[in-house]
Amino acid sequence: MRKTVIEPNGKNFQYWKDIWHYRELAYNFAKRDVTVRYKQTRIGLGWAVIAPIINVFVMTFIFGNLAGLSSDGSAPYYIMVYAGTIPWGLFSKGLTTSANTFITNAAIMKKVYFPRIISPIGSAVAHIIDSMISMSVLLVMMFIQGYLPSLRFLLFPVFFLLCLILGTALGLFLSSFNVKWRDLAQIIPFAISIGQYLTPVAYSIDSIPEKLRLLYSINPATGVINAFKWCIIKDMPFDWTSFLIALAWIVVLIPLGIHLFRKTERTFVDIV
Amino acid sequence: MSEKPVVLKIENIKKRYRIKHITKKPEGRSEKIKAAVKSFVNPNANKEDFWALNGVSFNVEQGEKIGIIGKNGAGKSTLLKIISRITEPTDGRIEMLGKISSMLEVGTGFNTELTGRENVYLNGAILGMTKTEIDAKFDEILEFSEVGKFIDTPVKRYSSGMFVRLAFAVASHLEPDILLVDEVLAVGDTRFQKKCIDKMLNIAASGKTILFVSHQMNTIRQLCDRVIVLREGTVIFDGDVEEGIRIYNSEAYMEKQNHYDFTELTRQPGYNLDKAEILSLDILQNDSCIYAPDEPIELKLRIRTKVENIGDMSFRMLIWQADETPIEVCFTDTFANINTIGEFDVGITINKHNLGPGIYKATLILSGGTAKANSENLDYVYPAFVFEILHANGTSQSWPRQWGWCHFDDVDVKLLSDGDK
Numbered sequence: 001m002r003k004t005v006i007e008p009n010g011k012n013f014q015y016w017k018d019i020w021h022y023r024e025l026a027y028n029f030a031k032r033d034v035t036v037r038y039k040q041t042r043i044g045l046g047w048a049v050i051a052p053i054i055n056v057f058v059m060t061f062i063f064g065n066l067a068g069l070s071s072d073g074s075a076p077y078y079i080m081v082y083a084g085t086i087p088w089g090l091f092s093k094g095l096t097t098s099a100n101t102f103i104t105n106a107a108i109m110k111k112v113y114f115p116r117i118i119s120p121i122g123s124a125v126a127h128i129i130d131s132m133i134s135m136s137v138l139l140v141m142m143f144i145q146g147y148l149p150s151l152r153f154l155l156f157p158v159f160f161l162l163c164l165i166l167g168t169a170l171g172l173f174l175s176s177f178n179v180k181w182r183d184l185a186q187i188i189p190f191a192i193s194i195g196q197y198l199t200p201v202a203y204s205i206d207s208i209p210e211k212l213r214l215l216y217s218i219n220p221a222t223g224v225i226n227a228f229k230w231c232i233i234k235d236m237p238f239d240w241t242s243f244l245i246a247l248a249w250i251v252v253l254i255p256l257g258i259h260l261f262r263k264t265e266r267t268f269v270d271i272v
Numbered sequence: 273m274s275e276k277p278v279v280l281k282i283e284n285i286k287k288r289y290r291i292k293h294i295t296k297k298p299e300g301r302s303e304k305i306k307a308a309v310k311s312f313v314n315p316n317a318n319k320e321d322f323w324a325l326n327g328v329s330f331n332v333e334q335g336e337k338i339g340i341i342g343k344n345g346a347g348k349s350t351l352l353k354i355i356s357r358i359t360e361p362t363d364g365r366i367e368m369l370g371k372i373s374s375m376l377e378v379g380t381g382f383n384t385e386l387t388g389r390e391n392v393y394l395n396g397a398i399l400g401m402t403k404t405e406i407d408a409k410f411d412e413i414l415e416f417s418e419v420g421k422f423i424d425t426p427v428k429r430y431s432s433g434m435f436v437r438l439a440f441a442v443a444s445h446l447e448p449d450i451l452l453v454d455e456v457l458a459v460g461d462t463r464f465q466k467k468c469i470d471k472m473l474n475i476a477a478s479g480k481t482i483l484f485v486s487h488q489m490n491t492i493r494q495l496c497d498r499v500i501v502l503r504e505g506t507v508i509f510d511g512d513v514e515e516g517i518r519i520y521n522s523e524a525y526m527e528k529q530n531h532y533d534f535t536e537l538t539r540q541p542g543y544n545l546d547k548a549e550i551l552s553l554d555i556l557q558n559d560s561c562i563y564a565p566d567e568p569i570e571l572k573l574r575i576r577t578k579v580e581n582i583g584d585m586s587f588r589m590l591i592w593q594a595d596e597t598p599i600e601v602c603f604t605d606t607f608a609n610i611n612t613i614g615e616f617d618v619g620i621t622i623n624k625h626n627l628g629p630g631i632y633k634a635t636l637i638l639s640g641g642t643a644k645a646n647s648e649n650l651d652y653v654y655p656a657f658v659f660e661i662l663h664a665n666g667t668s669q670s671w672p673r674q675w676g677w678c679h680f681d682d683v684d685v686k687l688l689s690d691g692d693k
Contacts, residue, residue, distance in 0.1 A: 002369070002370060002371060003367065004357075005366070005368075006355070006366040008362055027397075032394055035385075108380055108398060111376045112400075113356050113358050269353070270289060270359055
């Protein structure tokens with residue numbers, strides 16, 4: 001029979017095995033998130049298509065038409081914006097849901113045990129499903145426009161996942177503070193709406209003056225989002241500086257985020 | 273017979289919570305700054321340690337059904353939370369063998385937007401079931417829940433009864449080796465509650481190990497073969513069910529005392545005490561309030577009349593079991609015809625109560641009226657007093673419940689015929 005030992009300070013060597021054991025729960029959480037989001041709506045998943053399209057056209061109008069910024073490479077401006085909103089969405093949603101995971105799921109977590117990390121993993125899977133829908137819309141748009149991707153396109157899943165992982169890892173890191181100080185739950189949406197303008201989502205990284213480029217690239221999202229756009233836009237150069245900075249963030253944030261998350265999950269129910 | 277394996281070993285479990293004290297608000301600017309600096313430098317200054325569990329140890333063998341009882345705040349739920357790994361102990365160690373599931377609540381994670389069917393799968397997964405397991409048990413769950421054709425309706429349109437039935441149905445189809453249950457059987461209507469208890473009895477009979485927290489002593493009696501009584505985070509009793517319940521009852525009751533003052537007691541609605549009230553009660557001749565089976569119970573009551581011409585006054589007394597089961601009622605004769613305003617002492621002696629051993633509490637109702645027909649209840653005090661009846665042999669051992677709570681005496685037995693040959 002399986003033996004479980006409970007001791008203070010979380011000396012739980014089965015944690016990773018447990019996560020595997022509870023993998024179906026992650027899938028169920030994802031399924032719940034996706035189903036609930038579009039329940040009792042007339043067009044259901046259609047909203048996953050319509051909302052980003054509207055968003056893209058608003059941003060194209062502001063940045064491309066009003067501000068007159070230039071696109072990356074030869075891509076039509078709105079395609080470039082669309083290619084930026086998909087990874088940004090993954091990053092920001094991954095960040096928000098994992099940072100709030102202890103609070104939004106407190107009711108369940110106070111009554112049932114499962115490795116708590118299953119919860120943000122489940123949400124992350126739901127974000128993948130949502131973004132894959134946006135991704136197919138982007139492809140349809142590109143075909144209609146006659147702007148076909150090159151072979152680099154095949155690399156998109158790598159950057160797609162990196163955006164999500166980066167956002168989630170940053171969220172895990174913040175989640176432990178969020179349990180103690182709810183101020184973070186107020187700050188995060190605010191930071192994300194500002195962050196969208198400090199990240200090359202709706203404009204090209206080339207619009208940033210050369211001497212500010214390094215400072216600008218410290219933003220962890222810059223590198224992965226730019227790299228994602230690179231695989232959609234066939235004649236865009238790859239910006240190694242920002243990408244390597246983003247990779248460094250990921251390498252630091254994953255272990256740090258998981259460590260803090262695990263430290264918090266052991267007793268957070270006592271304070272939430 | 274070989275000894276059964278220990279499946280749950282709890283060693284010296286402690287759990288500390290920090291509670292914050294509200295200190296006096298600082299006055300004046302310098303005081304405020306000082307207080308702010310102090311709380312920043314030492315954020316734990318105004319905090320006190322509270323030990324919800326303070327060294328709990330016991331072992332559970334495979335197949336045991338253990339009832340955990342104790343007053344509110346004794347640490348029962350904290351203990352279950354720690355065993356089910358929801359929160360960590362501050363100190364101590366627990367070893368468990370086999371799959372553990374907990375039913376600390378029914379319907380955990382139910383999403384009201386989802387249909388009954390979707391919720392069964394989601395809730396099942398949250399409780400640790402795999403899809404294959406749920407698939408296999410789905411029909412059984414559906415039948416048990418009696419939700420029927422509404423299974424594909426969003427749960428938000430369910431009646432609250434349907435909701436809890438479905439929720440309990442999922443939870444009760446878990447198949448762990450050790451099951452932790454926290455007072456979840458009291459769901460739905462009486463008929464469904466019985467069904468829930470039967471289901472639990474089935475689970476119990478199948479040889480699973482169960483830890484069961486409840487305030488329902490009757491359910492504990494039905495389900496458990498061992499009781500652990502907690503008080504202030506420590507185990508004060510571990511063993512026989514009836515003995516444990518007896519200890520719990522004497523715990524759960526207010527202290528036995530021989531003087532009761534009712535002037536501050538809040539009465540039930542409808543008793544505005546505008547005509548008369550019971551002021552106090554004294555138990556005479558017995559300081560401990562523990563009686564031998566044939567010992568009379570003597571009481572002295574002080575009452576106050578507030579209007580003239582109340583008329584014939586009498587008492588009604590109800591005797592209750594620990595779990596509020598009514599046991600006896602008695603109607604006293606008219607003790608006086610009172611026509612003046614004032615305070616009076618009244619003596620009541622219960623010469624023969626016929627009560628079996630146990631702890632009881634009593635209600636006193638004062639009534640009055642100029643004629644039997646217009647007699648009305650003037651005051652109602654509950655609990656009026658608490659007392660204990662001992663065994664005939666003078667001990668307070670538990671009394672087999674099958675024997676009932678009252679005993680007959682004055683029963684004539686005689687031989688009616690000679691030995692027919």
